[in-house]
Amino acid sequence: MITIDAKGKACPLPVVEAKQALSGANEGDTIHVLVDNEIAVQNLTKMAQQKQCVVSDGRTNDGNYYVDITKGAQTDKQTDVPVSCAPMNGGKTVVVLSSNCMGSGDDELGRALMKGFVFALTQLDTVPDTVLLYNGGARLSSEVPETIADLKKLEEAGAEILTCGTCLNFYGLTEKLAVGNVTNMYVICETMAQAGKIIRP
Numbered sequence: 001m002i003t004i005d006a007k008g009k010a011c012p013l014p015v016v017e018a019k020q021a022l023s024g025a026n027e028g029d030t031i032h033v034l035v036d037n038e039i040a041v042q043n044l045t046k047m048a049q050q051k052q053c054v055v056s057d058g059r060t061n062d063g064n065y066y067v068d069i070t071k072g073a074q075t076d077k078q079t080d081v082p083v084s085c086a087p088m089n090g091g092k093t094v095v096v097l098s099s100n101c102m103g104s105g106d107d108e109l110g111r112a113l114m115k116g117f118v119f120a121l122t123q124l125d126t127v128p129d130t131v132l133l134y135n136g137g138a139r140l141s142s143e144v145p146e147t148i149a150d151l152k153k154l155e156e157a158g159a160e161i162l163t164c165g166t167c168l169n170f171y172g173l174t175e176k177l178a179v180g181n182v183t184n185m186y187v188i189c190e191t192m193a194q195a196g197k198i199i200r201p
Contacts, residue, residue: 002029007036007064010112012120014040015047018069019123022051027072036064044069091196092129095121097137100144102201114140117201118150127157128199131180132188134164142168142176151179164188 002021006014014035021031033044041057048055048069057067101110102117118140121128131154133141140147141163155161161180168174168182192198 001032003032003034005034006040007034009035011040011043011116012123015043016120016123018044018067019047019051022053022069022071025071029071031069031071033067033069034060034064035067038065041065041067091194092191093126093197093199094191094195095128095131095199095201096192097131097133097140097201099136100139101136111144114201115144115146115150118147122150122153122157127154127159129158130160130162130191130195132162132164132183132191133180134167134188138163138167138171138173141179142173148178155179162187162191 002025004014004017004021006017009017014033018031018033025031035041035044044067045055045057048067051069051071053072054070055067057065060066097114097118099110100114101107102113103110121131131151141151141161142148151161162183163177163180165174165182165184168177174182
């Protein structure tokens, strides 16, 4: 059994660490994940089900939670089921970050969620082709160290990172751009128009 103590770790770290452990585990191995909230339990359960693993959860003696994920234990022998393929999509996947906050309500929470979202992008099996940053999103590539580091990881993995030059100039951030390249509204418009999928947090 592999034990991961993810108590106190912000979303999506418990799922990311469990997923990484699964990728290095053998068939039949169990990943025992310790967390401190029910949302983490739900997220881990969904991930395990998507990976066709057997999953169970419960409470620990100290009042926290655990999730046990057994790799490859739920195959259902579906090898003979015909595969239904999705239509081919020639367009690229483009992530649009138009703010340094995710969602509306509390800005402090929104900034934390955005950091988590950009980090989660680095953990996808396939990174997006392009990340567009404009308006308040320009701060993410010039002012937020954690997000800059994650954007650099995406760039190293092949993603194109483009930040609006007008926005950088408006916020006085032109000289602070730390990752990717400066772009203009025509390129932003063209990239979005040609995209096969656009992701907006």
